[in-house]
Structures are given as structure tokens and as C-alpha cells.
Amino acid sequence: MSTTTPRNYTKLFIPGPIDVSEDTYAAMSRPMIGHRSGDFVKLYEGMMPKLQTLFGTSRPVFLSTSSAWGTMEAAIRNLTQKRVLNCCCGAFSDKWNDVAKRCGLEADALRVEWGEAITPELLREALSKADYDVVTLVHNETSTGVMNPLKELAAVVNEFDDVLLVVDTVSSFSATPIAMDDWGIDVLLTGSQKALALPPGLSLFAASERAMKRAEATPNRGYYFDFLEFAANAEKFMTPSTPCISLLYGLDHQLNKFFAEGLENRYARHRKLNGMIDAWGAKHGLTHFAPEGLRSVTLTTFANDRDWDLDAWNKRLKNEHQLMINMGYGKIKGKTFRISNMGDENEATIQELIDALDATLPV
Amino acid sequence: MSTTTPRNYTKLFIPGPIDVSEDTYAAMSRPMIGHRSGDFVKLYEGMMPKLQTLFGTSRPVFLSTSSAWGTMEAAIRNLTQKRVLNCCCGAFSDKWNDVAKRCGLEADALRVEWGEAITPELLREALSKADYDVVTLVHNETSTGVMNPLKELAAVVNEFDDVLLVVDTVSSFSATPIAMDDWGIDVLLTGSQKALALPPGLSLFAASERAMKRAEATPNRGYYFDFLEFAANAEKFMTPSTPCISLLYGLDHQLNKFFAEGLENRYARHRKLNGMIDAWGAKHGLTHFAPEGLRSVTLTTFANDRDWDLDAWNKRLKNEHQLMINMGYGKIKGKTFRISNMGDENEATIQELIDALDATLPV
Numbered sequence: 001m002s003t004t005t006p007r008n009y010t011k012l013f014i015p016g017p018i019d020v021s022e023d024t025y026a027a028m029s030r031p032m033i034g035h036r037s038g039d040f041v042k043l044y045e046g047m048m049p050k051l052q053t054l055f056g057t058s059r060p061v062f063l064s065t066s067s068a069w070g071t072m073e074a075a076i077r078n079l080t081q082k083r084v085l086n087c088c089c090g091a092f093s094d095k096w097n098d099v100a101k102r103c104g105l106e107a108d109a110l111r112v113e114w115g116e117a118i119t120p121e122l123l124r125e126a127l128s129k130a131d132y133d134v135v136t137l138v139h140n141e142t143s144t145g146v147m148n149p150l151k152e153l154a155a156v157v158n159e160f161d162d163v164l165l166v167v168d169t170v171s172s173f174s175a176t177p178i179a180m181d182d183w184g185i186d187v188l189l190t191g192s193q194k195a196l197a198l199p200p201g202l203s204l205f206a207a208s209e210r211a212m213k214r215a216e217a218t219p220n221r222g223y224y225f226d227f228l229e230f231a232a233n234a235e236k237f238m239t240p241s242t243p244c245i246s247l248l249y250g251l252d253h254q255l256n257k258f259f260a261e262g263l264e265n266r267y268a269r270h271r272k273l274n275g276m277i278d279a280w281g282a283k284h285g286l287t288h289f290a291p292e293g294l295r296s297v298t299l300t301t302f303a304n305d306r307d308w309d310l311d312a313w314n315k316r317l318k319n320e321h322q323l324m325i326n327m328g329y330g331k332i333k334g335k336t337f338r339i340s341n342m343g344d345e346n347e348a349t350i351q352e353l354i355d356a357l358d359a360t361l362p363v
Numbered sequence: 364m365s366t367t368t369p370r371n372y373t374k375l376f377i378p379g380p381i382d383v384s385e386d387t388y389a390a391m392s393r394p395m396i397g398h399r400s401g402d403f404v405k406l407y408e409g410m411m412p413k414l415q416t417l418f419g420t421s422r423p424v425f426l427s428t429s430s431a432w433g434t435m436e437a438a439i440r441n442l443t444q445k446r447v448l449n450c451c452c453g454a455f456s457d458k459w460n461d462v463a464k465r466c467g468l469e470a471d472a473l474r475v476e477w478g479e480a481i482t483p484e485l486l487r488e489a490l491s492k493a494d495y496d497v498v499t500l501v502h503n504e505t506s507t508g509v510m511n512p513l514k515e516l517a518a519v520v521n522e523f524d525d526v527l528l529v530v531d532t533v534s535s536f537s538a539t540p541i542a543m544d545d546w547g548i549d550v551l552l553t554g555s556q557k558a559l560a561l562p563p564g565l566s567l568f569a570a571s572e573r574a575m576k577r578a579e580a581t582p583n584r585g586y587y588f589d590f591l592e593f594a595a596n597a598e599k600f601m602t603p604s605t606p607c608i609s610l611l612y613g614l615d616h617q618l619n620k621f622f623a624e625g626l627e628n629r630y631a632r633h634r635k636l637n638g639m640i641d642a643w644g645a646k647h648g649l650t651h652f653a654p655e656g657l658r659s660v661t662l663t664t665f666a667n668d669r670d671w672d673l674d675a676w677n678k679r680l681k682n683e684h685q686l687m688i689n690m691g692y693g694k695i696k697g698k699t700f701r702i703s704n705m706g707d708e709n710e711a712t713i714q715e716l717i718d719a720l721d722a723t724l725p726v
């Protein structure tokens with residue numbers, strides 16, 4: 001668990017990378033093993049059921065040595081044969097549309113304003129307009145703090161035949177329940193440096209049977225991100241290429257912590273800590289950038305209504321309290337600020353952050 | 364530096380991943396920083412001149428969060444417009460030909476028997492036969508222990524106009540001098556878990572100006588491995604996607620160790636330790652799998668002439684000495700065995716290995 005001061009470094013409350021606990025670094029420092037050895041098989045096999053529970057799937061969960069952008073690109077490269085619809089509502093979901101075009105794919109954007117969510121109605125309308133075979137959706141748009149209504153949107157995609165739904169859960173995964181199989185999600189992917197509270201460099205993903213069938217018939221998948229290679233290797237609890245072993249040690253350690261805490265307790269903790277940030281904002285009359293009912297439980301994006309000097313604020317937070325929050329991303333940099341409550345935090349460490357925010361408030 | 368026993372784990376003398384020193388793990392456990400922060404810029408900028416010296420280039424060195432297979436695939440995807448010639452002399456170089464085809468590229472293999480090297484004459488002849496625009500070469504074929512004559516082969520490629528040379532130096536990088544610019548290499552790439560003595564998960568590469576020009580004109584490069592994205596970000600000492608920060612801390616630490624030791628001393632140390640393994644083999648009348656003068660300085664592949672039970676041998680090494688070597692790879696598994704002298708090893712630790720090999724020899 002994360003501790004309060006004293007601290008000889010700047011602790012990050014930005015929406016990733018976030019603070020990594022000492023016990024996780026200790027786990028990551030276990031000696032190397034061969035990635036084709038029985039020790040590796042044991043490590044991966046031991047994590048598999050826990051990962052499947054977190055994903056809400058009976059499908060194998062794959063380990064990709066990359067950031068999540070690697071598997072985000074991989075998913076559209078492996079699955080798109082006709083046309084992809086990218087649901088765009090912020091910096092990361094917008095970029096997915098750009099990446100699709102860079103891969104030479106036919107791609108359209110379903111756009112809403114930053115700060116708004118994708119609605120089932122808009123999605124249904126967009127899907128009726130062209131012959132799509134893939135939809136991309138960012139569950140929790142980390143740039144705006146919007147959490148899209150995943151279950152409802154997945155239901156809409158499933159109204160259409162042969163349309164696969166690819167969902168980025170980078171900043172929501174493990175912090176809020178997700179039921180990949182029950183909700184009908186075809187590819188669920190995430191990264192290590194958000195709610196998992198690991199350093200970056202590892203992406204996790206799973207693919208439905210029909211996604212794997214589609215991939216089989218998609219040419220030029222290459223090797224490094226070929227879904228079929230991941231599947232063939234995962235059957236033996238191995239990976240196509242040499243994996244980031246230290247991060248996998250860290251993942252194993254974190255999974256054990258999550259299940260010792262209990263997933264329901266973990267979800268409740270994230271809601272509670274998020275509520276503390278919410279209450280702090282209400283006390284100061286701050287405006288949320290995301291609409292009520294569609295807000296992330298792992299990070300909060302406030303509008304900078306009063307035109308505070310955010311850089312000066314963050315500098316004071318850093319110098320006087322060894323803490324850092326984030327001053328907005330992309331085209332809303334400076335117009336918003338973001339506070340994370342992801343990872344191993346607890347009431348004491350979030351209270352410490354709130355006290356520091358109060359002590360340095362630019363009013 | 365690596366230490367001798369006592370040890371509560373199995374120390375790897377396989378040709379990667381190899382043993383990682385305690386001081387490296389300590390460096391990797393430094394607290395997280397934002398990857399768009401000044402702290403990250405400082406980290407990358409500080410490493411750049413050291414990396415350029417090791418690469419023998421004035422070009423920027425890029426940091427890819429992937430195993431080396433990621434950048435091996437990236438290089439042929441970014442650069443091949445006509446046809447790629449893959450120099451094949453072992454498991455890894457053979458596979459590059461397979462990967463090229465999986466990317467939908469026109470690809471031919473220049474094949475020699477496993478255990479032999481690619482010769483300048485063979486390469487010149489192959490290049491004369493078709494209109495190639497890319498050649499791939501594995502400098503140090505880790506499966507056979509052959510070190511190809513890189514400088515001479517690069518000179519041959521440079522006899523042909525508009526043919527780019529892509530070189531994998533995964534198991535030779537930093538252990539033997541390589542002069543990317545002077546020898547006319549267009550893409551030089553490596554991985555973290557071999558001579559750099561880091562855990563896996565990081566690949567480094569650099570690209571010549573003409574390689575970057577070629578990439579500019581190559582369609583469908585995507586995003587994650589787009590050479591132009593790496594270049595645009597490296598100008599600001601950043602990376603396209605969230606990088607493996609812990610491994611970069613480790614790299615920074617290892618680079619400082621290398622330059623404190625002195626590169627010439629480091630190269631000499633690898634030759635000396637390799638010579639100790641060579642002498643041990645000679646004492647027992649063992650046959651090298653690679654020809655004299657074309658042998659790796661980081662690992663040794665011996666032929667299993669006497670049909671030893673290699674698995675039983677390695678089991679004794681593990682149980683009685685907490686050490687492990689490798690029992691061959693791919694189609695020469697069981698017919699060869701491999702011993703690494705890469706990384707932070709020294710005369711004492713290699714002597715310890717030799718004593719253990721002697722004590723358990725299957726004769």
C-alpha cells in the first residue's frame with residue numbers, strides 16, 4: 001500500500017504513470033528466468049485465472065510487451081477487413097482514428113465534443129450508415145475523465161452482424177467491473193501503468209472466438225502483434241517474443257494483492273477515493289469537465305473555470321509537498337486539470353493529497 | 364558486478380535473458396516520472412551521446428518499448444518498397460524471412476547451413492539476381508554462435524544503389540565495437556536482455572538519413588513502430604508512446620557502468636571471458652559449432668559430439684550449483700549446447716561456472 005510522507009521524490013497523482021509501491025519494485029527485482037522455461041510457464045499459468053476474472057472472460061489473456069498503443073494498433077490491423085468506426089470523444093479515442101488511417105485502413109470517426117460521452121443512439125445511427133466490421137471505443141477517456149457507457153454501447157454493436165467491438169480500458173481496468181464475455185466485447189485491452197500500478201511497458205488483451213476467426217482471415221498481420229501467434233503461444237503459457245519478465249513479476253504480485261483485498265472491496269475503494277476528490281471539488285465550487293453519471297472512477301477532470309495559473313500551482317505542489325497532479329492534455333491543456341486516484345492509494349494518501357491541494361490552492 | 368555464490372536462485376548463463384545485477388534492479392526501482400515531463404527529457408537526453416557512441420553513429424538512437432522482434436519487423440515494414448533479401452544462417456535470421464512474408468512483403472532467403480557464416484561473395488551474388496531494396500542481417504546469430512563479418516558484408520551492400528542494410532545486433536551490441544556510420548549500416552537494432560544485462564522489454568535502434576527518407580515514402584507504416592514518429596519524438600527527447608521507464612532507468616545505470624569501465628576495457632573483458640570458455644572446451648576436446656574466426660565473443664555454441672544427456676547435465680548444474688546453461692535452440696536443440704559470457708560477468712564468476720561445468724561434466 002502507498003504511504004504518506006516523508007518522501008524523497010515527487011509522488012505522481014497524474015493519470016498515469018502513477019506511483020508504484022515499494023513491494024511491487026521488490027517483486028520486479030526477482031532474478032531473471034528463461035522465457036521458454038518451466039518457471040515462466042508457471043508464472044503465466046498462475047496469473048491466467050486471475051486475469052480472466054478481471055477481464056470477465058473465459059478466453060485466454062495475452063501478454064504484450066508494448067504500451068497499449070501497440071495492442072490498439074494491433075487490434076485494428078488484425079480485425080479490419082472492410083471499414084472501422086472509431087468512437088471519438090477525447091485525445092486518445094481521436095488518435096485511434098488517426099492511427100487507423102496510418103495503417104491504411106478505411107476509417108470513419110463518430111465524433112462528440114470533448115467532455116461528452118458516446119451515446120447508444122449516436123452509435124446505432126453511425127453503424128447504420130456504412131458497412132463497418134470493427135468499432136473502436138475508449139471506455140474511460142483519460143483526457144476528459146469521461147467513462148463511456150460500455151455495456152449499453154456493446155449491446156448496440158451486437159445489434160449488427162459481424163461487427164467486432166474493440167475496447168481500450170487502459171485507465172478503467174481492474175478499478176471498475178468489466179464483463180467482457182457477458183457484454184459481448186470482442187477485444188478488451190489495457191496497459192500496466194494505470195490502475196494496475198505498475199511501471200509502463202506491458203499491455204494485456206483478450207480476444208473473442210469470432211475475433212480470432214476474423215484475424216485468421218486477415219492478411220499481412222505480421223508477427224509481433226499477430227493475434228494468432230499470441231493464441232498459439234498462450235496455449236503453452238508462453239509469449240511470441242521475449243516478454244518483459246520484470247513487469248510480469250510485478251503483475252503477478254499486484255494480482256495477488258488485488259485478490260487478497262477482494263475485487264468488490266477494490267472497486268469500492270476506487271469509488272470511495274474518487275468520491276473524496278469529488279467532495280473536495282464541490283467544497284471549492286469546481287466544475288467537472290465530464291457529465292454526471294458518466295465520470296471515471298479512477299481520475300477526475302475539473303474545468304479550469306477561474307483561469308488559475310495551473311503550472312504555478314503544480315510547481316508549489318511539487319516543491320512544498322512532493323506531489324504532482326496533471327494540468328490537462330492535448331487541446332484542453334491549461335483549460336482543465338486532472339487528479340488520479342488509481343492504484344494502491346488509500347484514504348490516508350488521498351487525504352494527504354487533498355490537504356496539499358488545499359494548502360496551495362491558487363485562489 | 365556479478366558475484367559468486369552463495370546464491371538463493373538459479374543464475375542464468377543462457378544466451379539471454381541473462382543475470383541482472385542487484386545495482387541494476389536498484390536503479391530500476393527509482394520512482395515513476397511522467398513521460399512528457401522535463402525529468403524524462405533529462406533522462407533520455409543524458410543517455411543519447413552514450414548510446415550514439417556505442418552505436419557508432421551521429422544519428423539519434425530511438426527507444427522502443429518492445430522486444431527486438433518488434434523493431435526487426437518495424438524495419439522491414441518501414442523500408443521495403445520492392446523486395447527484401449534476408450540473410451539466413453540460423454533460427455533468428457531464418458525467422459526474419461518468415462516474418463517478412465507475414466508482413467506481405469516480397470522476400471527471398473539467402474541461405475547457408477546453420478553453423479556457417481554469410482560470405483561477401485554469396486551476398487554479392489544474391490544481390491545481383493533481383494531488384495532488392497532491403498537486406499536483413501543478424502550480426503551475431505545467437506542460435507549457432509556465428510558472428511557474421513559485418514563490416515565486409517556492409518561494404519558489399521553498399522556496392523549496390525538504394526539497397527538498405529538492416530542489422531540485428533541483439534547479442535553482440537556493446538560487447539564488440541560496431542561502427543554504424545563508418546560501415547554504412549542503415550538500421551542498427553538491439554535488445555536489452557543480452558550484453559546490456561537488463562531484463563527484456565526494451566529495444567534500441569537507429570536509422571540512417573537515407574533510411575528515414577525511404578520510410579517517409581513507405582505507406583501504411585502505422586503508428587507504434589513508425590520510424591518518423593520515433594524521429595519526431597526523439598528530437599524532443601521523448602517517445603511516441605508511454606515507454607518502459609524502469610528499463611530506461613536500468614539502461615541509464617548500465618551505460619554509466621560501461622563508460623566508467625571504459626569501452627575498450629569492456630570489449631577486452633568480453634574477449635577474455637569468451638576465451639576462458641574456449642579454453643575450457645579445448646581442454647575437454649569439444650568441437651565448436653561455429654567456424655574459427657567467425658565466432659561470437661558473447662556466447663559459445665559447442666557441438667554435442669559425444670551425445671551427452673544435456674538435460675541431465677543442466678539439471679545437475681541447477682540443483683548442485685544454481686547455474687544454468689542452454690541446451691541448443693530450434694532444430695539443433697540437443698545437438699549443441701550454448702554458454703553465455705555476456706553482461707556484468709567477470710573472471711571470478713566465469714571461473715565459478717567453469718568449475719561447476721567440470722564438476723558435473725557428463726563424461
